[in-house]
Amino acid sequence: MPYADADGVRIYYEVAGDAGAPAIVLISGGGAQLISWHPRVVELITAEGFRVVRFDNRDTGLSQRFGGEADIDGGYGLSDMAEDILRVLNDLGVDSAHLVGHSMGGMMAQLAAIEHPERVRSLGLLSTIPGRDPRYILHGERKELRSAPQRVSREEAIACAEAAALAAPPSRYDPQVQWHRDKAALAYDRGYAPEGFARQWSALLRAPERLERLKAVTVPALVFHGRADAVLHWCSAIDMAEALIDAELQIHPEVGHLIPHELWPELAAAIVRTALRGEKVLAH
Secondary structure, X not given: OOEEEEOOEEEEXXXXXXXXXXXXXXXXXXXXXXXXXXXXXXXXXXXOOOEEEEEOOOOOOOOOOOOOOOOOOOOOOHHHHHHXXXXXXXXXXXXXXXXXXEOHHHHHHHHHHHHOHHHEEEEEEEOOXXXXXXXXXXXXXXXXXXXXXXXXXXXXXXXXXXXXXXXOOOOOOOOOHHHHHHHXXXXXXXXXXOHHHHHHHHHHHOOOOOOOHHHHOOOOEEEEEEOOOOOEXXXXXXXXXXXXXXXXXXXXXXXXXXXXXHHHHHHHHHHHXXXXXXXXXHHO
């Protein structure tokens, strides 16, 4: 199995597509493993001539843990997590890539573009925020993440995922309950460690503000958000799109924090369109 193993950090990753093609890195959100990116999304992108890289963020899945079951702070920050992206690229021998991140993954992508601009060809910022402005935060303080989480059985984890999918407000989109059940089962089998999300949360609480710094990011960007997102407010997307020099903004009605299956083709097309803009800039 492929691991990027450097600087005392071990990150598991997977690659699809032609080895000689430009790379698009898909970065998962808080507590999520690389399987949060459905194979269909990967197929839609690789069909357009790109190589897709997915990886388990530290403290999830098959990647390194930074504490035990009772530890809620791994001692790292969001910049360290952003550097995990570069560790994967280094292991692949890739000088620069297109970064697409959902939620926390979008925050990691922002920091990579800000702190390591030479490694980033374009950005996809999905359901994410550029800082902790109170206007952006809809999920509350998440006090449950400030103590060691209660561990549950595989069956309970699947039931929780099903309940969360069914709790979504009615909309034109299918909640895809069975897919969420299957994903929860696979995530449990790959590496169940709920305290890992608590450690990532500690890193998020220390994350630097990024909105002003995004004004110096020159690569093409896609900013994508749901108007019905109950976790992070869509006004953050407007702020980021205004700050970025070259951004395409999409705000979708009846879409929550997660992106529905029906929008995957549109999302993949926008990711590819943005990456092609980045390739064109690089060529000049």
